Amino acid sequence: MGLTFLLIEDDEIERLKFARVLQKNNYNHTLMEAKNGEKALEILENSEELPDLIFLDLNMPKMNGLEFLKILKSNPTLRYIPVVILSTSNNHNDLKESYEIGIAGYIVKPLKYEEYAYKIKCLIEYWSVNELIKR
Amino acid sequence: MSKELEILQRALQREKAARKQAEQILEGKSRELYQLTQELKNVNIKLEEGLTEKTSELQGVFGNLVDAYVLMDISGNVIKMNHAAKNLFGYNINKEKLNIATLIHKEDYQYAMASFKELIAKGSFSDYQARVYTKHKGVRTVHINASLIQNSKNQPIAAQGIVRDITEELERKQIFEEQKKQLSAIVENSSLGIALTQFGKIIQTNKAFQNLLGYTQDELLQKEVKNISLNDEYEEAAIKMQKMNDGILDNFSINKRYAKKNGTVFWAKTNVAAVRNEDGSIKYQVALIEDITEQLEFEKQRNKLVKNLEKSNKELNDYAHIVSHDLKSPLRSMNALLTWLKEDYAEVIDDNGHNSLNMLLKKVDKMDHLINGILKYSSIDKVDHPKQNIALLEIVTDIIDVIHIPDHITIEIITALPVITGDTFRLQQLFQNLIGNAVKYNDKKQGAITISCEQKDEFWEFAIADNGAGISKKYHDKIFQIFQTLDENNESTGVGLSIVKKIVDLYDGEIWLESKEGVGTTFYFTLKK
Numbered sequence: 001m002g003l004t005f006l007l008i009e010d011d012e013i014e015r016l017k018f019a020r021v022l023q024k025n026n027y028n029h030t031l032m033e034a035k036n037g038e039k040a041l042e043i044l045e046n047s048e049e050l051p052d053l054i055f056l057d058l059n060m061p062k063m064n065g066l067e068f069l070k071i072l073k074s075n076p077t078l079r080y081i082p083v084v085i086l087s088t089s090n091n092h093n094d095l096k097e098s099y100e101i102g103i104a105g106y107i108v109k110p111l112k113y114e115e116y117a118y119k120i121k122c123l124i125e126y127w128s129v130n131e132l133i134k135r
Numbered sequence: 136m137s138k139e140l141e142i143l144q145r146a147l148q149r150e151k152a153a154r155k156q157a158e159q160i161l162e163g164k165s166r167e168l169y170q171l172t173q174e175l176k177n178v179n180i181k182l183e184e185g186l187t188e189k190t191s192e193l194q195g196v197f198g199n200l201v202d203a204y205v206l207m208d209i210s211g212n213v214i215k216m217n218h219a220a221k222n223l224f225g226y227n228i229n230k231e232k233l234n235i236a237t238l239i240h241k242e243d244y245q246y247a248m249a250s251f252k253e254l255i256a257k258g259s260f261s262d263y264q265a266r267v268y269t270k271h272k273g274v275r276t277v278h279i280n281a282s283l284i285q286n287s288k289n290q291p292i293a294a295q296g297i298v299r300d301i302t303e304e305l306e307r308k309q310i311f312e313e314q315k316k317q318l319s320a321i322v323e324n325s326s327l328g329i330a331l332t333q334f335g336k337i338i339q340t341n342k343a344f345q346n347l348l349g350y351t352q353d354e355l356l357q358k359e360v361k362n363i364s365l366n367d368e369y370e371e372a373a374i375k376m377q378k379m380n381d382g383i384l385d386n387f388s389i390n391k392r393y394a395k396k397n398g399t400v401f402w403a404k405t406n407v408a409a410v411r412n413e414d415g416s417i418k419y420q421v422a423l424i425e426d427i428t429e430q431l432e433f434e435k436q437r438n439k440l441v442k443n444l445e446k447s448n449k450e451l452n453d454y455a456h457i458v459s460h461d462l463k464s465p466l467r468s469m470n471a472l473l474t475w476l477k478e479d480y481a482e483v484i485d486d487n488g489h490n491s492l493n494m495l496l497k498k499v500d501k502m503d504h505l506i507n508g509i510l511k512y513s514s515i516d517k518v519d520h521p522k523q524n525i526a527l528l529e530i531v532t533d534i535i536d537v538i539h540i541p542d543h544i545t546i547e548i549i550t551a552l553p554v555i556t557g558d559t560f561r562l563q564q565l566f567q568n569l570i571g572n573a574v575k576y577n578d579k580k581q582g583a584i585t586i587s588c589e590q591k592d593e594f595w596e597f598a599i600a601d602n603g604a605g606i607s608k609k610y611h612d613k614i615f616q617i618f619q620t621l622d623e624n625n626e627s628t629g630v631g632l633s634i635v636k637k638i639v640d641l642y643d644g645e646i647w648l649e650s651k652e653g654v655g656t657t658f659y660f661t662l663k664k
Contacts, residue, residue, distance in 0.1 A: 013468035020475070059460065088460040111463070111503045113471040 002028040003128060006051035008040045008068065009033070009086070010060040017113065018055065021120045029124065037063025041071065044078055052132050053104075054083045058094055066097060073102045080133045084123060203277075203298035206284075209291050211235040223277075223300055225270030240266035240274060250281075254294060258283045264301070275302045328403070328424040335359045338419065347403070347426055349396035360422075365392040365400060372405070379409050380417055390427065401428045455513035459506045466506075469499050501628075505618070508630030512617060515561065515637050525559055527552040527566075531586060534567045540574055544582030552588050553595055555662060557642065565638045566599075568631040569658050573601035576622070594644065594661040605652035615646070635660075 009015050015033050022029060032051060034040035037060065044050065054072070058065035065085065073079045082104035087094060090108050098106060105123065110116050203220030207213045213233040216226070226233045239247045243265035253260045259282040266276050281296035322329055328344030330337055340355045348355065348363055361369060368391035378384040386408040392400050403424040410418045473496050477489065484492070528548065535546050555562075573584045579602050589596045606614065606621065613619050615636040620629035639646045643663040650656035 011464060011468065013471055017471050088463055089456070091456070109467060111467055111470055111500065113467075113474040116467075116471070 002030060003052040003124075003132075004030040004032065004049060005053050005055060006032045006034065006040060006043065007055045008035075008037065008060070008065070009055070009057040010035050011057070014057070014086075014109070017116060018120065021117050022124075024117070025121060025124075027124060036060045037065070037068030037071075040068060044072075050078070051081060052134075053127050054081055055086050056083050058085060058087045058098075066094075066101065069098065069101045069103070082127075082132070200297070203300070204295065205235070205298060206293060206295045207235050208293050214293065220298065223269065223275065223298065224267070225273075238267045238269075240268060242266070254281055254283055255291065258285075275300050276305050277301060326425075328422075328426075330355070330422045330424070331419050332360055332422060333419040335361060344424065347395075347401070347424065348393060354396070363393050365394060368392055372407075376407070376420075379407070379420070382415055385409050390431075393424070401426050402431050403427060452513060455509055459510045462506050463503065466499050466503050470496065473499070504628045505630075508617075508628040511564075512630055512634055512637065515564065515634055516641055522556050522558060524554050525557055525562055526554045527562065527588075530559070530562055531566050531570070534563065534570055538567065538571055538574065541582075543580060544574055544577055544584065546570065546574075546584045546586070548586045550587040550589070552586075553590070555595065555664070557662070561638045561641065565635055565660075568635045569599045569660075572631060573599055573603065573656075573658075575627075577601055577603040579603065591661070594663045596659060596661050598657050598659050600655065600657035602655040604656075605654055606648065606650045606656050607652055608650075611648055611650070 007015060007018050009018070019031060022031060032043055032047070034043055040054075041063075056065045056069065065087075069083060072081070072083065079102075083102075084105035084107060085094075085098050085103055086107050086109055088109055090106075095106055107119055107123065110119065200217055200219055203223045204215075204217040205213055205220050206215035211234045213226075213228050213235060216224070216228055221227060224233075224238060246265055247263075250260050250263045259280075261280040263279040263281070264276070265279075266274050269275060278299045278301050279296050281294055283291050284293040284295060286292050322341045325341060325343055328347040329341040330344050331339035336359050337355050340352055345352055345355065350358070350363075355363075360372075364372065368389065372389055372391055375384060375387045375389065379387065386406065388404065388406045390402060390404050392402055394400055404427045405425075406423040408421050408423075410421060412418045473492055476484070477492050528551070531548060531552060540546065570584065570586070574582070577584070582602065584599070584601045587598050587600075589598075610621055614621065614632050616629075617633040618629040619633075620627040636646055639660050639662070644661040646658065646660040648656055648658045
């Protein structure tokens with residue numbers, strides 16, 4: 001069973017990186033992409049199927065990651081979608097605030113693509129064996 | 136003859152009768168006299184009894200008089216002294232003669248003589264106050280009321296005086312006066328304005344208070360506190376004053392404004408304390424005021440500066456963070472794109488091309504290190520961890536365990552290392568950077584690094600010595616500047632020693648080095664105890 005991911009990320013190359021990991025590993029998961037928080041909310045409101053997992057960047061123009069996360073977690077339906085943060089830093093305040101609002105994971109993007117690919121692979125394989133609330 | 140005889144006999148008879156009569160009268164008279172004598176005797180006895188009674192009564196009075204009583208004859212010889220007088224002067228006139236002149240203090244002699252003349256002339260004097268000598272060379276100050284005793288012919292025969300020892304009373308008075316003087320010297324010379332108030336009215340002020348407000352004492356005494364206060368704060372003061380009246384408060388302090396005579400206004404810190412009667416009601420209030428206009432101005436400026444500093448500090452911190460992250464993002468992209476180029480076009484690119492791509496990747500890596508260095512450097516004094524006692528031996532041992540040490544290098548801790556108060560993270564960074572450098576730049580076949588510490592008066596002096604390449608004198612200052620590195624092979628970022636310097640500065644310490652090129656380097660640094 002393929003999973004559906006929503007990747008919320010403003011940087012084009014970061015989105016390419018994620019897609020490449022999926023493609024290179026021959027995963028049959030579906031990837032939806034949003035350039036920022038607003039776009040992501042639009043997608044969540046309009047798509048017929050909700051994603052199984054959200055990958056969320058913190059630093060984005062317009063609505064940033066934490067603002068999006070707050071809105072998501074206060075929505076009675078959407079709040080059950082696990083969110084994994086993909087951040088530039090392990091800044092303590094960001095970590096703390098994210099976990100306070102409610103996240104399922106926090107990944108610091110490494111400099112090297114190889115390391116990135118490895119981390120994302122681990123994540124996807126982990127979530128593939130998890131039970132998720134399906135709607 | 137017979138006739139003559141008869142006449143004679145008759146005459147004799149008459150004479151007899153007359154004598155008998157005379158005898159009877161005499162007898163009567165002498166009886167009367169006797170009775171009179173007896174009566175007189177009785178009266179006399181009674182009088183004597185009365186007199187003794189009075190005398191002993193008087194003696195009792197004099198004996199029990201708290202004040203000294205002295206009776207003297209007209210030439211000044213003391214005839215009588217009561218118990219208090221004996222105690223006061225120390226003489227016993229039953230055993231020795233005493234003339235009043237010996238008692239008079241030499242400096243008061245003229246005054247004594249004048250008073251004595253007044254006594255003779257007017258019959259008494261009162262409120263004589265002078266010094267006297269006692270038998271044992273003491274000097275006492277006494278107060279005397281005296282009167283003259285005259286006989287029935289109004290001639291002076293003696294003088295008596297009531298003497299009160301007022302030495303101590305005077306001393307107490309003097310001490311009291313002295314203290315009052317001292318107190319008022321303090322109050323008058325105080326730089327604090329001091330005012331005594333009663334029911335809102337000013338009843339006493341000191342010089343500083345008058346100067347602060349620009350009013351004279353007399354002008355102030357016409358005023359109420361209300362008249363020299365500004366309405367805004369008067370309310371607050373009045374509330375507290377009420378609490379004071381109710382016995383809830385004994386003192387309070389507020390900052391309030393006062394209106395000066397010239398119409399200007401100043402801020403003053405005002406301390407008010409209650410002086411209470413025995414029943415707890417307020418007798419008056421003492422107000423101490425201190426002009427804090429300047430102080431407030433300073434505080435305002437300081438607060439502004441601190442705020443600005445905090446703001447720019449935070450901005451700087453955020454700036455370093457944001458810039459670093461924004462710089463890192465493109466680096467990640469570059470790394471990804473370069474990696475993909477290598478992967479996707481492995482066949483197309485020749486060795487030269489691969490070489491270039493690899494060098495590009497290295498530069499990207501270096502750039503990332505630099506950015507991490509900035510982040511670390513800018514955050515070293517930002518994160519304030521609680522200070523705790525830290526065993527440096529433990530820290531250093533941990534570092535030696537953690538960092539990679541090639542087999543040909545030995546590290547030795549050659550003295551005891553102290554326990555100091557500080558921040559674990561910073562101390563770790565400090566030692567790790569220095570030990571790390573010593574290891575990294577060692578060019579000898581057998582590398583030897585020693586760590587030691589020496590106790591000085593106010594600080595600890597540490598030394599980390601290596602037998603590495605050594606550092607030329609001209610770089611001794613430069614190496615502590617950020618991004619300055621002597622390393623030619625791209626590995627180092629030039630941040631490590633600048634972090635070390637920053638940490639040593641944070642501990643009020645100093646850092647310097649001794650080095651001989653080709654022989655080795657010793658870094659010394661001090662940490663305040």
